Amino acid sequence: MSSLWSRLEPLLARVRKPARYIGCEDGAASPQHGHGKVAWLLAYPDVYEVGLPNQGLQILYEILNERPDAVAERSYAPWVDLEKLMRERGIPLFSVDTHRSADEFDILAFNLSAELVYTNVLNMVDLAGFPVRADQRRPEHPLVIIGGHAAFNPEPMADFIDCAVLGEGEEVIGEITDVVREWKSSGRTEGSRSAVLRRLAQIPGVYVPSMYDVEYDGDRVVGITPAYPDVPELVTKRTVSDLGQWQYPKRPLAPLTEVVHDRLAVEVFRGCTRGCRFCQAGMITRPVRERPAEQVRTMITEGLKRTGYNEVSLTSLSTADFSGIESVVTSIVPDPTACGAPTVSLPSLRVDAFTVGLAAKVASGRRSGLTFAPEAGTWRLRTVINKLITEDDLYGAVESAFSSGWSRMKLYFLTGLPTETDVDTEGIVDLAAGCVSIGKKHTNRASVTVSVGGFVPKAHTPFQWFGQNGVPELRRKIGLVREAASKAKGVQVKWHDPAATLAEGIASRGDRRVGAVIERVWRAGGTFQEWSEFFDLDRWLDAMAAEGLSVDWYVTRHRDENEVFPWHHLSAGLHHDFLWQDWRSALAEAGLEDCRWTPCYDCGVCTGDGLEHIVASPVAPAGGSQGTGQNLTFGGSVPITLRPKPSLVNHDVVSAGRG
Amino acid sequence: MKVRVSYSKLGKIRFTGHRDVARIWERTLRKAEVPVAMSTGFTPRLKMAFGLALPTGAESLVELLDVTLADDVDDLESLVRRLDESLPVGMAVTGIRECGPSEVSLQEDVVATTWVMAIDAADVSGNIDRLNAACEVWVDRERKGESRRDDIRSGILGLRTISTETSELLPPLWLGESSGVLIEATLTTAGRGIRPTELVEALVPGCEPWNHLTRVLRINQMIERDGEHVDVLSARPAHTEVGA
Numbered sequence: 001m002s003s004l005w006s007r008l009e010p011l012l013a014r015v016r017k018p019a020r021y022i023g024c025e026d027g028a029a030s031p032q033h034g035h036g037k038v039a040w041l042l043a044y045p046d047v048y049e050v051g052l053p054n055q056g057l058q059i060l061y062e063i064l065n066e067r068p069d070a071v072a073e074r075s076y077a078p079w080v081d082l083e084k085l086m087r088e089r090g091i092p093l094f095s096v097d098t099h100r101s102a103d104e105f106d107i108l109a110f111n112l113s114a115e116l117v118y119t120n121v122l123n124m125v126d127l128a129g130f131p132v133r134a135d136q137r138r139p140e141h142p143l144v145i146i147g148g149h150a151a152f153n154p155e156p157m158a159d160f161i162d163c164a165v166l167g168e169g170e171e172v173i174g175e176i177t178d179v180v181r182e183w184k185s186s187g188r189t190e191g192s193r194s195a196v197l198r199r200l201a202q203i204p205g206v207y208v209p210s211m212y213d214v215e216y217d218g219d220r221v222v223g224i225t226p227a228y229p230d231v232p233e234l235v236t237k238r239t240v241s242d243l244g245q246w247q248y249p250k251r252p253l254a255p256l257t258e259v260v261h262d263r264l265a266v267e268v269f270r271g272c273t274r275g276c277r278f279c280q281a282g283m284i285t286r287p288v289r290e291r292p293a294e295q296v297r298t299m300i301t302e303g304l305k306r307t308g309y310n311e312v313s314l315t316s317l318s319t320a321d322f323s324g325i326e327s328v329v330t331s332i333v334p335d336p337t338a339c340g341a342p343t344v345s346l347p348s349l350r351v352d353a354f355t356v357g358l359a360a361k362v363a364s365g366r367r368s369g370l371t372f373a374p375e376a377g378t379w380r381l382r383t384v385i386n387k388l389i390t391e392d393d394l395y396g397a398v399e400s401a402f403s404s405g406w407s408r409m410k411l412y413f414l415t416g417l418p419t420e421t422d423v424d425t426e427g428i429v430d431l432a433a434g435c436v437s438i439g440k441k442h443t444n445r446a447s448v449t450v451s452v453g454g455f456v457p458k459a460h461t462p463f464q465w466f467g468q469n470g471v472p473e474l475r476r477k478i479g480l481v482r483e484a485a486s487k488a489k490g491v492q493v494k495w496h497d498p499a500a501t502l503a504e505g506i507a508s509r510g511d512r513r514v515g516a517v518i519e520r521v522w523r524a525g526g527t528f529q530e531w532s533e534f535f536d537l538d539r540w541l542d543a544m545a546a547e548g549l550s551v552d553w554y555v556t557r558h559r560d561e562n563e564v565f566p567w568h569h570l571s572a573g574l575h576h577d578f579l580w581q582d583w584r585s586a587l588a589e590a591g592l593e594d595c596r597w598t599p600c601y602d603c604g605v606c607t608g609d610g611l612e613h614i615v616a617s618p619v620a621p622a623g624g625s626q627g628t629g630q631n632l633t634f635g636g637s638v639p640i641t642l643r644p645k646p647s648l649v650n651h652d653v654v655s656a657g658r659g
Numbered sequence: 660m661k662v663r664v665s666y667s668k669l670g671k672i673r674f675t676g677h678r679d680v681a682r683i684w685e686r687t688l689r690k691a692e693v694p695v696a697m698s699t700g701f702t703p704r705l706k707m708a709f710g711l712a713l714p715t716g717a718e719s720l721v722e723l724l725d726v727t728l729a730d731d732v733d734d735l736e737s738l739v740r741r742l743d744e745s746l747p748v749g750m751a752v753t754g755i756r757e758c759g760p761s762e763v764s765l766q767e768d769v770v771a772t773t774w775v776m777a778i779d780a781a782d783v784s785g786n787i788d789r790l791n792a793a794c795e796v797w798v799d800r801e802r803k804g805e806s807r808r809d810d811i812r813s814g815i816l817g818l819r820t821i822s823t824e825t826s827e828l829l830p831p832l833w834l835g836e837s838s839g840v841l842i843e844a845t846l847t848t849a850g851r852g853i854r855p856t857e858l859v860e861a862l863v864p865g866c867e868p869w870n871h872l873t874r875v876l877r878i879n880q881m882i883e884r885d886g887e888h889v890d891v892l893s894a895r896p897a898h899t900e901v902g903a
Contacts, residue, residue: 005671013716013869018674024748026686254686256672256747257679308686308745 005099007091015081019257020048023074023096026254026307029065031073031097033104038177038184040064040072041095041105041142045112045120046530048076048096052253053261055315056148057111059248060169070177073097073105077120080528083127093128102128106180108142112150115507116500116529118157119522121146125160132519134162134210139188143180143196152237152284153459155566156510156518158209162197166205166570167237167284168270170246175203201231205238207570214512214566219553221511224569236571241611243270243289247299254307263311263345264303268296268328272317273595273613277386277586278375278414280458281317284572286605288596289614293324297331304342313345320346320355321596323616329362348373351389353396360404370401373412376420377427383589384419386582391431398435402442409435409448415477416455416469416501418586425477428452429484429491436490449492452481454501456508460572462582464565467558468505470551471537474498499537503529505555506540511566514554517543575604594620660731661762664724664742665754665891668713669830669876672749677712683747684724690745693738696727710765710880710891711772711848716869717855719877720828723765723891725758771816771847771888773879774855775829778862779839780871784820786862787842791818796861802851811861814853817845828878839873845881 012018033039042061044051051057057074064072073095078086086092093102102108108128110121122132130141137144146157147165154164165172183196194210201208211231215223226233240246252264271288272281291299300312312332316322332344344362349355351372359370374394376382382389398409413428432448439446454474457463469477478495485491506514520543521529528534544551559565561580578601585592595601596613597620606612668680675683685705688695697703710723732738739752746752762768780786790796796812821843823829846853855875856868863871881888 010873012674013872014867017676018715019676019679022671022674024671026747256675256683258682262682305690308688308690310685310689 003099004094011085027251031071038070038180039105040107043075045117049259051076052259109145112148122522123527153567156514158512159515164207172238207235243291264309265313266299268322269316277462287613310342320350352393353400356400369408370406371410378424381424402439407445414455418466432491433488451494453496456504459567465559467556471498503540573605578603660728663758670749673718676715687745691741694729696729717875768882771881773845775876777839777874780863783840814847
């Protein structure tokens with residue numbers, strides 16, 4: 001092997017945060033490359049501090065390194081200062097584990113958690129020394145694979161990638177390894193690249209864009225069909241049925257330098273059936289699969305011991321919904337070690353007093369801020385988006401938080417949601433002001449920060465038909481919130497740049513033609529587009545214009561029932577009919593209950609894939625309305641009552657939950 | 660009970676910063692299950708006090724750390740073993756001793772440090788002679804965000820070229836990988852102390868120091884006792900000494 005370390009080393013004292021590039025983490029593997037082993041370079045297209053904590057990447061890193069026929073290393077996007085020095089000296093993209101050049105790997109696999117990182121993928125492929133366009137890559141070049149949430153509509157990346165993996169990677173990476181191992185041992189001969197791709201296309205969950213033809217009628221996509229008879233018409237996501245069988249990571253990575261989530265993370269469940277209609281994560285990760293509470297405890301104890309962290313984050317899309325949450329939390333808290341008791345952090349808190357009680361139990365030290373996400377300012381709009389938390393839920397949560405010693409609240413909202421009126425937008429400040437007045441009863445320092453983000457409709461959600469608000473409309477709505485807040489004492493407003501929201505919209509529901517736009521943005525220097533200091537909407541608009549593509553067509557246009565989406569041939573398991581029905585229910589302001597504790601409404605995921613929810617408790621946990629709009633303060637003793645499946649005429653069901 | 664630990668920081672890990680090292684030690688002490696005392700207050704922290712910060716990119720044979728233990732530990736040797744097992748590659752404990760509760764903090768006590776630097780530039784020894792002969796050495800430097808021009812001559816307490824043969828202290832790793840002329844410099848840390856990069860700027864005027872400073876290693880930290888500079892770890896009556 002040829003390590004690039006001796007060439008990198010003299011550069012590192014000259015760049016910011018050089019510890020990003022040294023590897024050496026606790027838990028890092030000692031990869032042994034060799035003949036007959038498939039070498040994966042697991043890449044995260046953002047800077048080390050953001051990418052290192054990524055659990056998906058850590059899990060696959062460990063599973064691959066356990067295989068006798070595979071080896072995995074990691075790579076992160078070099079920051080612009082090092083990239084410049086590398087390009088000046090012809091140093092290619094490298095792994096942080098052994099500082100190997102990317103061309104010593106068979107697979108370059110990217111984990112994509114957001115769309116704006118697409119240009120960084122191109123940049124890293126180019127920095128590695130490979131052609132960015134897949135059809136120009138030769139047998140000696142690695143396969144470029146993408147996975148993660150932002151790979152569920154991979155069409156904008158179709159020209160640049162060899163494959164996209166839909167869904168969870170634990171099992172499918174082994175199947176990919178098998179195919180690539182044979183390709184490798186056959187010598188990767190001239191012309192063999194398309195043959196190996198053809199074989200990969202037959203693995204469930206693996207999508208090979210070059211094996212499909214897209215047919216257009218003007219702007220419109222009218223068909224996406226396999227080019228060969230043995231390539232599937234529909235690629236469906238992969239899902240592991242039982243999280244308890246995948247106790248990973250066993251050797252969590254503890255970095256030597258500070259990263260964004262600098263604590264142990266233990267995933268308590270996957271999937272979420274709260275059914276928030278804007279939430280792509282909730283739709284594409286179904287069904288709910290809880291990890292056994294006992295295994296969670298083991299992972300916490302062993303992980304803390306192994307890493308030396310004293311803080312553990314229990315991760316999921318809504319951690320208070322975990323059946324074993326109270327028992328797990330209580331079992332950690334009263335167990336002080338030599339260096340102080342470990343603390344627990346609960347991200348993604350549900351909005352209710354019970355949850356805050358839980359947070360109060362685990363919080364140690366100064367209680368500075370607590371974050372809730374009501375997402376919309378009025379009950380009406382919350383029924384549209386199916387985030388069925390009542391004002392009572394929020395105020396109960398806030399009351400509980402202020403009375404437990406917190407003094408600052410942060411409330412997350414989306415604006416530009418379907419059917420949103422100015423009453424809804426201004427309702428954001430009404431809610432915040434209500435929270436401030438509750439806080440003032442407890443402390444003079446009470447403050448509430450409202451964080452407003454522009455809504456971007458995502459593939460595989462009921463809102464995929466919705467025309468996103470343009471930049472002027474989002475600016476106007478943010479202006480409404482700011483103006484209302486200026487009259488409300490104690491309410492601060494932060495907002496996400498509507499320009500970045502628009503660019504995200506272009507990438508999120510784009511088809512293959514958007515690929516040329518991404519390439520133009522990248523060639524114009526547009527890397528690190530999630531970083532405001534590097535983002536410039538003009539690059540995107542110029543690229544769209546140069547390609548003759550309409551922003552309105554891709555972003556702000558409402559789609560109708562006959563729309564053939566660019567991801568028409570890709571499935572997250574959700575029935576198209578379910579998504580359409582749920583979209584109609586949204587417009588009719590009809591809510592839909594959480595199917596974990598109520599009969600199945602057949603969204604398609606469980607029935608299609610022979611899966612089922614794995615939830616330890618047959619009834620909802622205690623607290624608030626549990627996102628049903630009903631009073632369920634007593635939890636288990638009051639199971640959720642079954643409401644009829646919402647339909648277009650089903651207004652009264654939801655209104656029964658008000659007050 | 661308070662212990663003073665010295666440790667080395669060599670190789671790739673030299674690119675971690677001072678704050679990173681503090682976090683590495685917190686995790687190491689927990690991994691090694693050392694009974695460290697906690698501070699009181701809203702956010703209890705491990706009671707640790709670090710010596711002078713080592714610049715990111717510099718290596719050291721003598722980094723210092725005071726740790727207050729919640730319980731007395733008799734067997735300091737086994738403590739050292741546990742710490743070494745838990746420290747990341749590139750860091751190792753080199754000494755430990757008990758120190759009195761009233762001892763002056765490391766930050767205040769250390770008056771000078773000795774560095775070995777590998778400098779890749781023309782006529783380094785001629786420039787060393789020039790500096791040694793000069794009465795004033797002015798450099799532009801930054802402190803607390805403000806740029807200022809200082810005479811650093813009186814803070815250069817020793818400056819000479821050395822050869823790899825004469826310096827037995829140098830770690831093997833260092834010898835093969837560093838390029839340039841080796842120099843040894845003893846620089847003051849009192850007041851506005853002198854950083855190795857500032858010395859390089861004095862030796863190679865107008866340069867970007869890290870373009871010439873290929874490697875830098877702290878080999879000694881000294882405190883003043885009875886007008887003499889003495890090695891910091893051996894400066895006090897040692898209750899316990901463990902060579903590691």
